[in-house]
Amino acid sequence: DAKTTQPPSMDCAEGRAANLPCNHSTISGNEYVYWYRQIHSQGPQYIIHGLKNNETNEMASLIITEDRKSSTLILPHATLRDTAVYYCIVNTNDMRFGAGTRLTVKP
Amino acid sequence: SQTIHQWPATLVQPVGSPLSLECTVEGTSNPNLYWYRQAAGRGLQLLFYSVGIGQISSEVPQNLSASRPQDRQFILSSKKLLLSDSGFYLCAWMGSGEAFFGQGTRLTVV
Numbered sequence: 181d182a183k184t185t186q187p188p189s190m191d192c193a194e195g196r197a198a199n200l201p202c203n204h205s206t207i208s209g210n211e212y213v214y215w216y217r218q219i220h221s222q223g224p225q226y227i228i229h230g231l232k233n234n235e236t237n238e239m240a241s242l243i244i245t246e247d248r249k250s251s252t253l254i255l256p257h258a259t260l261r262d263t264a265v266y267y268c269i270v271n272t273n274d275m276r277f278g279a280g281t282r283l284t285v286k287p
Numbered sequence: 288s289q290t291i292h293q294w295p296a297t298l299v300q301p302v303g304s305p306l307s308l309e310c311t312v313e314g315t316s317n318p319n320l321y322w323y324r325q326a327a328g329r330g331l332q333l334l335f336y337s338v339g340i341g342q343i344s345s346e347v348p349q350n351l352s353a354s355r356p357q358d359r360q361f362i363l364s365s366k367k368l369l370l371s372d373s374g375f376y377l378c379a380w381m382g383s384g385e386a387f388f389g390q391g392t393r394l395t396v397v
């Protein structure tokens with residue numbers, strides 16, 4: 181079973197920030213949090229990862245709580261092309277994906 | 288740069304026929320390799336993963352098997368396909384950080 185839990189679906193207005201939560205309460209001290217997204221009929225695409233500090237790249241920001249039991253992926257200005265299933269996973273050798281969050285960006 | 292090749296892109300096979308899907312990685316050595324299956328409208332199900340040549344961990348007991356004959360080659364096989372084996376099969380590798388996925392094989396068992 182996946183070590184993360186995410187809401188099954190979310191909506192976001194185009195141009196607004198999308199905040200995608202993830203719970204990983206059993207995360208170990210040396211495990212990273214990874215985020216991927218999957219657009220229909222394609223393989224998942226890496227977005228960002230972090231250990232305990234907040235991270236930002238050209239795609240998104242990742243906010244990890246101090247106790248590391250949860251995190252939030254932020255897409256600062258969502259576009260229609262950001263509509264996808266977003267997966268949060270905790271890195272171990274057995275890279276297990278949960279059901280993810282289906283984000284729908286609406287015009 | 289690292290690339291991952293997975294083929295074929297689509298495949299239609301009759302029930303009871305054998306299966307062989309191949310995945311190869313270039314530009315890296317000793318990667319962790321993974322096979323996933325995704326049924327229509329569902330999430331990614333981890334089938335097998337390998338941390339080295341000849342080392343295979345099976346996640347789901349079924350009529351599929353995997354082999355890693357070379358460092359950068361990962362093969363998914365079946366001796367006799369079932370209707371329930373239909374789905375989107377993805378190969379992935381993980382190096383020192385993010386994972387990279389192949390383009391996938393859409394298998395339809397008829």
